[in-house]
Amino acid sequence: MSVIEVRGLKKSFGDLEVLRGIDLTVEAGERIAIIGGSGCGKSVFLRCVELLETPNAGKIFIDGEELTAPDVDIDKIRRKLGMVWQRFNLFTHMNVMENLTVAPIKLLGMTEEAAREKAMGLLATVGLTSKADAYPEFLSGGQQQRIAICRSLMMNPKVILFDEPTSALDPTMVGEVLAVIRMLAKQGLTMIIVTHEMNFAREVATRILFFADGEIYEQGTPAEIFDAPQRPKTIAFIHKQKYFSYEIFERAFDLMEMQGKIQMFAEKYGLSSRKTNRLQLCCEELIYEMIENTCSGENILHITLDITYAEVDNSLEIKFSCAGKEYNPLDKNFEDFDVENLGATILHSLSKDFSHEYSDGVNKISFRLA
Amino acid sequence: MGFTDLLYKIFIKDGSWLTILNGLWVTVQISALSLLLGTLLGSLLCFFRVGNIKPLKIAAQVYISIIRGSPVLMLLMLFFYGIFARTGMSPILVAVITFAMHTAAHVAELLRSALMALDKGQVEAARTLGFSKWQAFKLVTLPQLARIAKPVYQSTVVNLIQWTSVVGYVTITDLTRVINNTASRTMQPMITIIGGMIIYLALSYLVYGIFHLTDRRRAQ
Numbered sequence: 001m002s003v004i005e006v007r008g009l010k011k012s013f014g015d016l017e018v019l020r021g022i023d024l025t026v027e028a029g030e031r032i033a034i035i036g037g038s039g040c041g042k043s044v045f046l047r048c049v050e051l052l053e054t055p056n057a058g059k060i061f062i063d064g065e066e067l068t069a070p071d072v073d074i075d076k077i078r079r080k081l082g083m084v085w086q087r088f089n090l091f092t093h094m095n096v097m098e099n100l101t102v103a104p105i106k107l108l109g110m111t112e113e114a115a116r117e118k119a120m121g122l123l124a125t126v127g128l129t130s131k132a133d134a135y136p137e138f139l140s141g142g143q144q145q146r147i148a149i150c151r152s153l154m155m156n157p158k159v160i161l162f163d164e165p166t167s168a169l170d171p172t173m174v175g176e177v178l179a180v181i182r183m184l185a186k187q188g189l190t191m192i193i194v195t196h197e198m199n200f201a202r203e204v205a206t207r208i209l210f211f212a213d214g215e216i217y218e219q220g221t222p223a224e225i226f227d228a229p230q231r232p233k234t235i236a237f238i239h240k241q242k243y244f245s246y247e248i249f250e251r252a253f254d255l256m257e258m259q260g261k262i263q264m265f266a267e268k269y270g271l272s273s274r275k276t277n278r279l280q281l282c283c284e285e286l287i288y289e290m291i292e293n294t295c296s297g298e299n300i301l302h303i304t305l306d307i308t309y310a311e312v313d314n315s316l317e318i319k320f321s322c323a324g325k326e327y328n329p330l331d332k333n334f335e336d337f338d339v340e341n342l343g344a345t346i347l348h349s350l351s352k353d354f355s356h357e358y359s360d361g362v363n364k365i366s367f368r369l370a
Numbered sequence: 371m372g373f374t375d376l377l378y379k380i381f382i383k384d385g386s387w388l389t390i391l392n393g394l395w396v397t398v399q400i401s402a403l404s405l406l407l408g409t410l411l412g413s414l415l416c417f418f419r420v421g422n423i424k425p426l427k428i429a430a431q432v433y434i435s436i437i438r439g440s441p442v443l444m445l446l447m448l449f450f451y452g453i454f455a456r457t458g459m460s461p462i463l464v465a466v467i468t469f470a471m472h473t474a475a476h477v478a479e480l481l482r483s484a485l486m487a488l489d490k491g492q493v494e495a496a497r498t499l500g501f502s503k504w505q506a507f508k509l510v511t512l513p514q515l516a517r518i519a520k521p522v523y524q525s526t527v528v529n530l531i532q533w534t535s536v537v538g539y540v541t542i543t544d545l546t547r548v549i550n551n552t553a554s555r556t557m558q559p560m561i562t563i564i565g566g567m568i569i570y571l572a573l574s575y576l577v578y579g580i581f582h583l584t585d586r587r588r589a590q
Contacts, residue, residue: 050498079500089495093513102509103499148495155499 001064003028003159003190004049009058011041011048018044020214022058026159026192031185033201033222034194036211037237042194045211046161049192050083063158079107082152082160086168088144090136096123096147097132104154115154122150126180142173146180159190166197198238202226210234240311242269248303251291255284262307269309271316278369279307279316282350285343286320286329286365294324294363316369318351321362328356328363380556381565393548394569400462400544401531404469408530411470412477419482430478437475443536445472450540465537469530476526484519485511524581528574535570545569 004026011019018041026032034042047053049060051067051074060067062077091099100122101115110118123129126146136144145165152160165181166174178200184191185204195201201208201222208225210218210233218225218234229235244265246258259280266276283305295301306319329344330351348354351367358364381387418430437445446468454464488511496506538547549566553559 052494052497075497075500075502078498081498083495083498085491085495087491089489089491091492091496091510092489093510093517103496103501106505106509107500151495152499 002026002061003030003063004192005059005061006049007059007061009045009048009060010056011044011053012056018214019048019055022216024209024216026190028158028190029188029206030190031204031206032192032209033205033207034192034209034211035196035198035201035225035237036217040211041214042211043163046083046163046192046194049161050078050081079155080158082155082157084145084149084152084160084162084165086164088136088141088148088168090144090148090151092136095133095135096128096139099136099147100151100154103151108155118154119150122153123147125183126150140173141169142176145169145173145177149177149180149184153184159192160184162191162193162195164194164196166195198226210237212237238312242309242311244307244309246305248287248305249301251295251299251301258305259284265307265309269311271309275316275369278350279318282318282347282369283307285346286318289329289343289347290320290322290324290327290363293327293329294322298324318367318369320365322365323362326358326363328358329365330354330356376558376561377565380552380558380562386552390545390548390552390569393543393545394573396462396537396542397531397534397545398573400465400469400534400537400542401527403466404473404534405527405530407466407470408473409477411474413481415474415478416481416485419478420485434475434478437472438479442468442472442533443539446536446540461537461540461542464540465534465542469534472533473526473530476529477523480519480522480526481515484515484522487518488514520581520584524577527577531573531577532570 002025004024006022006024009019009022010017022045034045036042044053048055049062049067051060055068058068063080065077066072067074067077090096091102094102097116097119100119101110101112104110104115104118105112120129120132123132126149128143128146128150131139131143131147136147139147149160149165162181166177169177174197178197181191181193181200182204193201193205203222205222208220208222209216210225210229212233218229218231225234226238229238235241242265244262246261248258262280262283263276266279271279287303287305290303291301302323304321308317308319309315310317330348332341332344332348334345334348350370352370354365354367356363356365381390415430415434418426419434421427446465449468450461450464454467492510492514493506496510497503501509534544535546537544538550543551545566549562553562556562
C-alpha cells in the first residue's frame with residue numbers, strides 16, 4: 001500500500017491557481033525530491049499534504065486513510081507525517097529536550113523516561129547530546145534544523161516532508177543538515193524533499209519531480225531529469241538557461257541600444273569580456289549581412305534575435321530570424337580571404353553548429369558561439 | 371518643631387496613619403478588582419477582535435476605540451452621575467466597573483499586538499506533530515503570548531493604579547483623597563503630597579517586584 005496518495009489536488013489563492021491538479025503516489029521507501037523555480041507551488045503542495053492549506057479539489061490519502069474526508073481525525077493522521085520546515089519552527093519557550101519529548105509524551109502516551117531515552121538516542125545520532133538542555137535561541141541554524149529533524153522523528157512518522165530544509169541556513173551549515181538527511185535516506189525512511197540543492201537531490205532521491213505551472217511538469221529518476229530532461233521548461237531549469245531577445249523593425253535601428261542591452265545581459269550573468277565582445281560582434285555582423293542581402297531597398301523589416309545562455313556549461317546559443325529573400329551568409333567558400341565578405345568571414349570563424357533554414361519567407365539561423 | 375515631629379504630626383498623630391491606610395486599601399481594592407475583571411473582559415474582547423465573526427469583531431473594534439480615546443475620568447463621571455446614578459450602587463463598585471472597562475480595552479489591544487508578534491510557524495509545527503488546535507494553543511500560543519505581553523501588561527497595571535487616583539471625584543476616599551485631606555488639615559502640602567507619592571511609588575515597585583518574581587530564569 002502506498003504511503004501517500006494524492007489525486008487531482010488543486011489549490012488556488014483568490015484568482016491565483018497555484019496547483020492545477022497534482023497526482024502523486026509515494027510508495028514506502030521512496031525518496032522524492034521536488035524541484036522547480038520559486039512560486040511553482042512546491043511548498044504549497046507540501047502544506048496541502050499536511051492539510052495546513054485546505055485544497056480546493058482533490059483527495060489525499062495517508063497510509064490508506066483519507067486525510068481530506070469530512071469527519072476524519074486529522075490530528076491522528078498527521079502523526080504519521082513528519083514535517084521539517086525552512087525556518088525550523090522549534091518551540092522557542094522550551095529547551096531541546098522538551099521540544100523533543102513533549103509530543104510523544106502527550107500524544108503517544110510515552111513515559112517521560114522512555115521519551116528522554118529515545119530523545120538522547122536521536123540527539124546522539126545527530127551529534128547534539130550536549131545541547132539537550134539548551135534553548136533554541138542559543139543554537140545555530142544548522143543545530144536547530146538537526147533538532148527539528150529529531151523532533152519529527154520522535155513521532156515515528158511513516159514519511160517526513162522537508163520544506164526547503166537548508167534554504168534559511170548559512171552556506172557553512174548546509175552540509176551538516178544534508179548529512180543528517182542523507183543518513184535518514186540510508187535507513188530507508190520515506191521522504192519528500194522540496195529543495196534547491198540539485199546535487200543533493202540527485203544523490204539522495206529515487207525520483208525527481210519537476211514542478212512548473214502548478215503541476216508535475218516532468219518526473220523521472222535523477223539521471224533522467226538531470227542528464228536528459230525532455231520538456232523545454234525542465235531543460236531551461238536544469239541547464240540554468242537565461243534568455244535575451246531583441247527585435248528589429250527598421251533598417252535604421254538603434255545598434256548602440258542593442259549592444260548596450262547585450263552588454264547588460266552579459267554582465268548580469270558574469271560572461272567574460274572576450275565572450276561578450278564576440279557575442280556582440282557576431283550579432284552585429286549577422287544583422288548587417290542579412291539586412292543587406294535579404295531586404296535590399298526596403299525600410300520595413302522584421303528581425304528577431306534570441307540569445308540563450310546556459311550557466312551550467314557556459315555556452316551561448318543564438319537564434320536569429322529574418323523575413324525577406326532566402327540568403328545563407330555562410331553558404332560560401334571561406335578558403336580564400338575576401339574583403340567583400342568580411343562580415344561573413346568573421347561569423348564563420350566565431351560560430352559553430354551553424355544551421356540555416358528558409359520557410360514561409362523567413363530565414364532561420366541558429367548557431368553556437370565558439 | 372523638628373522635621374521628625376512634623377512627620378509624626380502629619381502621618382501618625384490622632385490615627386492619621388489609619389486613615390491613610392484605609393485610603394490605600396481602597397486604592398488597592400479598586401485596582402485589583404478592576405485588573406482582574408479588566409483582564410478577563412479584555413481577553414474576551416481580543417478574542418472577538420481577532421475572530422471571524424463580523425458583528426462581534428466590529429463591536430469590539432468600536433468599543434476599544436471609544437474607550438481608549440476618551441479620558442477615564444469622563445467615563446467615571448458618566449457612569450456615576452449618569453448611567454448608574456439612580457441605582458444606588460456603591461461608588462466603589464461604579465469605579466471598579468469603570469476601570470475594568472477601561473483596562474479591558476487596553477488589555478485587548480496589548481494582547482492583539484502580542485498575537486501579531488507571535489510566530490505562526492511554531493503553531494503549525496505543533497499541529498503537524500499531531501496536536502489539536504486547542505492543544506497547540508495551550509502548548510505554544512499561550513506561554514509565548516504571556517512572555518511577549520508581560521512587559522506591556524506590567525506597565526498597564528502600574529498605569530491603572532495611578533489612574534485610580536481620580537476616584538475622589540465621585541466621593542470615594544482613596545489614597546489620593548486622604549492625602550489631599552491630610553494636607554489641608556495639617557497645612558503641610560509639600561511633605562504630605564510627597565509622602566503620598568512615595569506610597570504610590572512603593573506600590574508600583576511592588577508590582578514590578580511581583581512580575582520580576584514570575585520571570586523564569588533560563589539555563590544557557
